[in-house]
Amino acid sequence: MASNRPEAPLRKLMGPGPLDIHPRVYQALTSPVIGHLDPAYLKILDKVGELLRPVFGTQNRVTNAAPGTGTSGMEACVANLLEPGDKVLVCVHGYFGDRIRQMVERQEAQATLIESEWGRPTDPQRIEEALKKDAYKVITLVHAETSTGVLQPMDAIARLAKAHGAMILLDTVTSLGGIEVKADEWGIDAAYSCSQKCIGCPPGLAPVTFSDRAIRAAGKRKHPIRSWYLDIGLLDKYWGSERVYHHTSSSSLNYALLEALRLIEEEGLSNRYARHLKNHRALVAGVEAMGLKMLVAPEYRLPTLNTVRIPEGVDDVQVRSYLLEKFNLEIGGGLGTLKGKIWRVGLMGYSSSAENVLFFMSALSRALALQGCKTDLAAGSDAAMSALDA
Amino acid sequence: MASNRPEAPLRKLMGPGPLDIHPRVYQALTSPVIGHLDPAYLKILDKVGELLRPVFGTQNRVTNAAPGTGTSGMEACVANLLEPGDKVLVCVHGYFGDRIRQMVERQEAQATLIESEWGRPTDPQRIEEALKKDAYKVITLVHAETSTGVLQPMDAIARLAKAHGAMILLDTVTSLGGIEVKADEWGIDAAYSCSQKCIGCPPGLAPVTFSDRAIRAAGKRKHPIRSWYLDIGLLDKYWGSERVYHHTSSSSLNYALLEALRLIEEEGLSNRYARHLKNHRALVAGVEAMGLKMLVAPEYRLPTLNTVRIPEGVDDVQVRSYLLEKFNLEIGGGLGTLKGKIWRVGLMGYSSSAENVLFFMSALSRALALQGCKTDLAAGSDAAMSALDA
Numbered sequence: 001m002a003s004n005r006p007e008a009p010l011r012k013l014m015g016p017g018p019l020d021i022h023p024r025v026y027q028a029l030t031s032p033v034i035g036h037l038d039p040a041y042l043k044i045l046d047k048v049g050e051l052l053r054p055v056f057g058t059q060n061r062v063t064n065a066a067p068g069t070g071t072s073g074m075e076a077c078v079a080n081l082l083e084p085g086d087k088v089l090v091c092v093h094g095y096f097g098d099r100i101r102q103m104v105e106r107q108e109a110q111a112t113l114i115e116s117e118w119g120r121p122t123d124p125q126r127i128e129e130a131l132k133k134d135a136y137k138v139i140t141l142v143h144a145e146t147s148t149g150v151l152q153p154m155d156a157i158a159r160l161a162k163a164h165g166a167m168i169l170l171d172t173v174t175s176l177g178g179i180e181v182k183a184d185e186w187g188i189d190a191a192y193s194c195s196q197k198c199i200g201c202p203p204g205l206a207p208v209t210f211s212d213r214a215i216r217a218a219g220k221r222k223h224p225i226r227s228w229y230l231d232i233g234l235l236d237k238y239w240g241s242e243r244v245y246h247h248t249s250s251s252s253l254n255y256a257l258l259e260a261l262r263l264i265e266e267e268g269l270s271n272r273y274a275r276h277l278k279n280h281r282a283l284v285a286g287v288e289a290m291g292l293k294m295l296v297a298p299e300y301r302l303p304t305l306n307t308v309r310i311p312e313g314v315d316d317v318q319v320r321s322y323l324l325e326k327f328n329l330e331i332g333g334g335l336g337t338l339k340g341k342i343w344r345v346g347l348m349g350y351s352s353s354a355e356n357v358l359f360f361m362s363a364l365s366r367a368l369a370l371q372g373c374k375t376d377l378a379a380g381s382d383a384a385m386s387a388l389d390a
Numbered sequence: 391m392a393s394n395r396p397e398a399p400l401r402k403l404m405g406p407g408p409l410d411i412h413p414r415v416y417q418a419l420t421s422p423v424i425g426h427l428d429p430a431y432l433k434i435l436d437k438v439g440e441l442l443r444p445v446f447g448t449q450n451r452v453t454n455a456a457p458g459t460g461t462s463g464m465e466a467c468v469a470n471l472l473e474p475g476d477k478v479l480v481c482v483h484g485y486f487g488d489r490i491r492q493m494v495e496r497q498e499a500q501a502t503l504i505e506s507e508w509g510r511p512t513d514p515q516r517i518e519e520a521l522k523k524d525a526y527k528v529i530t531l532v533h534a535e536t537s538t539g540v541l542q543p544m545d546a547i548a549r550l551a552k553a554h555g556a557m558i559l560l561d562t563v564t565s566l567g568g569i570e571v572k573a574d575e576w577g578i579d580a581a582y583s584c585s586q587k588c589i590g591c592p593p594g595l596a597p598v599t600f601s602d603r604a605i606r607a608a609g610k611r612k613h614p615i616r617s618w619y620l621d622i623g624l625l626d627k628y629w630g631s632e633r634v635y636h637h638t639s640s641s642s643l644n645y646a647l648l649e650a651l652r653l654i655e656e657e658g659l660s661n662r663y664a665r666h667l668k669n670h671r672a673l674v675a676g677v678e679a680m681g682l683k684m685l686v687a688p689e690y691r692l693p694t695l696n697t698v699r700i701p702e703g704v705d706d707v708q709v710r711s712y713l714l715e716k717f718n719l720e721i722g723g724g725l726g727t728l729k730g731k732i733w734r735v736g737l738m739g740y741s742s743s744a745e746n747v748l749f750f751m752s753a754l755s756r757a758l759a760l761q762g763c764k765t766d767l768a769a770g771s772d773a774a775m776s777a778l779d780a
Contacts, residue, residue, distance in 0.1 A: 006430065006433035006434045006436075006437050007421070007430075007434075008421045008422050008423075008424050008430060008431065008434065008641065008645065009422075009424065009430050010422045011422065011424045011425070011428065013423070013424070013425060015425055017638060018423045018424070018425065018426075018638065018641070020423075021422075021423050026420045027420075029419045029420055029642060030416045030417075030419055030420055031397070031398045032398050032399075032400045032401065032411075033398075033403070033408045033410075033411050033586070033592050033593075034398050034399065034401045034403070034408070034720070035401070035403060035405055035408065035720045036408075036593070038401065038714070038720060040396065040397075040398060040399050041398065043396035044396045044397075044398065046396075047396050067458055067459050067462070067594070068457055068458040068462065068619060068637075069457050069637045069638050069639075069640065070637075070638065071618070071619050071636075071637045071638075072457070072458060072462075072619050072637075074619075075617065075618055075619040079616075079617075099618070102618055103618045105614075106614050106615070106616050106617075106618055107616070194638065196423070196638060202423050202640060202641065202642040202643075203423075203426070203638040203639065203640045203641065203642075204457070204594055204640030204642065204643055224495075224496050225496070226469075226496050226497070226616045226617070227465065227469075227496075227616070227617055228461070228465055228489070228492055228493045228496055229458065229461050229462050229464075229465040229620075230619075245725070246461075247458075247459040247460075247461045247462075248407060248408065248459045248460065248461075248584065248586060248593040249459075249593065250459065250592060250593045250594030250643070251398065251408070251592065251593065252419060252592040252593075252594065252642070252643070252646075253592075253594055253640070253642070253643070255398065256642075324428070324429075330424070330425045330428060335635070
């Protein structure tokens with residue numbers, strides 16, 4: 001590779017995202033670019049919304065892809081739902097819950113934190129106690145914490161929020177398309193995700209959904225929404241029937257997203273969730289049989305992002321560099337307090353496959369052996385195979 | 391086209407953008423997606439910055455593509471440069487100057503407006519008068535007003551801003567890559583553009599550049615930047631040497647942008663500007679010889695976006711629908727007060743070609759004839775040919 005012409009190597013992506021992309025999605029990327037107000041393009045945006053709704057588990061009219069990465073979706077939800085002085089219950093049990101906190105504070109909303117150990121979900125009882133003490137406009141939660149691999153059980157919290165009339169703002173970045181999201185059943189008022197994880201598209205778009213209640217609340221704000229770019233009222237005028245120009249929607253990315261959503265529709269949501277669960281179980285069975293440990297207790301593990309504890313004495317960066325250089329394999333390191341303590345292994349979308357489970361175990365076993373850490377690959381492979389056969 | 395499978399038709403794009411894309415750029419879009427922290431990917435981002443600098447006419451270290459459309463670039467510049475109470479001189483002579491005003495107001499900065507007729511630039515004398523009366527932190531200007539086709543002369547204003555110590559925030563959405571931008575010579579502190587116009591890439595990215603003075607000022611703010619997603623301090627930590635994760639950069643779009651920038655480098659900036667100018671002159675000579683009139687006086691015309699007055703009695707929407715349906719040709723309508731009064735004809739990037747000039751004239755002549763408006767296509771074609779031969 002000449003230094004004046006850097007090119008992308010062909011990686012096997014098993015980190016927190018992006019993940020490997022289905023060939024049909026790559027192909028869709030090169031569909032001819034057309035204008036953002038072309039009647040043919042508006043049909044494509046409508047179809048994106050139509051196919052996103054079942055994945056979010058919602059009938060919300062305002063459901064489409066915000067023009068930025070997942071973090072733009074987070075900002076769209078926070079900036080539209082909150083204004084200065086609003087009381088918010090911010091549940092933090094990882095890096096992304098904390099990112100929401102930072103955004104809430106930048107909106108000058110009044111945040112009350114419920115902080116939990118990274119690697120555990122937020123206990124609904126703590127939310128109940130907080131709701132008994134004070135009234136909150138919004139509760140922010142992370143359904144699938146990308147930094148820890150923790151799945152937040154939602155049913156009890158949904159009931160509490162409903163009983164106390166609080167809105168829920170939900171991060172579904174590492175769940176949408178790989179784990180069931182029930183936005184309507186849970187009474188979610190704003191949820192966001194990204195295009196490049198379980199949805200299986202390149203990064204650059206942020207699927208979002210807003211309830212009618214959230215849209216009405218945004219329309220009655222005292223302070224205008226500080227972000228013009230992510231103002232859901234303006235986005236709705238473009239996505240919705242008025243078709244008022246707001247931004248130059250990226251046709252290339254939306255073609256890819258639409259094709260990724262078609263793949264989801266063809267597979268069927270329940271088949272897709274079952275596939276993610278099966279491959280996750282195989283990976284866990286495999287790495288545990290190899291002698292490694294998971295960070296998260298079984299009942300709270302994400303099927304999409306597996307967090308494996310780094311064995312004592314093993315160098316995180318050396319292992320990941322070896323995997324990248326030797327096998328072109330990307331896995332993720334830990335973030336924040338978990339840096340150097342865990343690896344994050346993504347099995348999402350197209351890349352949630354038996355092939356990837358087995359390849360990862362073999363490559364990791366070799367990387368650990370070079371660090372003087374012996375693992376039982378044969379036992380791991382047997383355990384993974386049994387789980388795949390189950 | 392089955393209604394349940396909307397597909398993009400193959401259009402000829404001659405509106406305000408997106409424009410037609412070079413095949414090499416489409417090809418780059420399908421380079422394999424890799425991780426946003428992959429060392430190979432960071433080299434690609436570095437190269438994007440390196441190739442953007444000469445196009446902006448800058449040595450600014452903080453020069454790269456913000457993760458959203460051109461409007462995200464506008465918001466990045468406004469939200470980072472301004473905080474509540476800051477005095478700003480906002481020059482509005484079109485739709486996009488007014489969009490800046492709206493963003494300035496959402497930041498609760500104190501805007502003083504200099505409004506000029508749509509179709510004319512801002513008179514430097516009015517800026518001088520304002521600067522004599524009061525001190526302003528920032529002057530906002532639109533170098534190339536996409537709504538009117540007006541080029542704002544910058545030299546006199548640059549001298550005034552320097553003499554009064556005001557920062558300049560500049561919209562280069564319809565100039566960057568097609569008309570010379572001299573960010574350093576003009577003393578620009580923040581400028582933004584989009585990927586899909588003269589740069590010749592699909593939409594979804596916003597090239598931006600920030601001066602060292604702007605970065606220092608952002609670091610000394612009293613109020614945190616309200617946008618976490620577009621906080622230039624956080625973006626700089628990712629783009630710069632620290633490489634701190636901020637967002638999942640869209641590798642697909644950045645591959646395409648890099649290839650588009652390579653095409654610019656290969657052509658050479660002065661050749662590229664000359665090509666845009668020649669095709670613009672041919673189009674103007676042609677439509678004027680056909681009997682049509684331009685909105686903008688010759689000395690202020692953008693070579694990239696041509697605004698043609700709609701002849702008396704001709705229906706704007708019928709003409710544009712006919713061009714789209716009969717010839718798959720997209721041109722733009724007017725925005726705001728110019729709606730129904732002008733057409734916006736883009737000759738930008740790959741689509742600035744003799745072929746497009748001649749095709750547009752023929753198609754328009756036919757569309758006008760169907761509206762009972764006779765034009766002299768032979769004279770127009772002769773005039774355009776002469777300009778192309780010049």
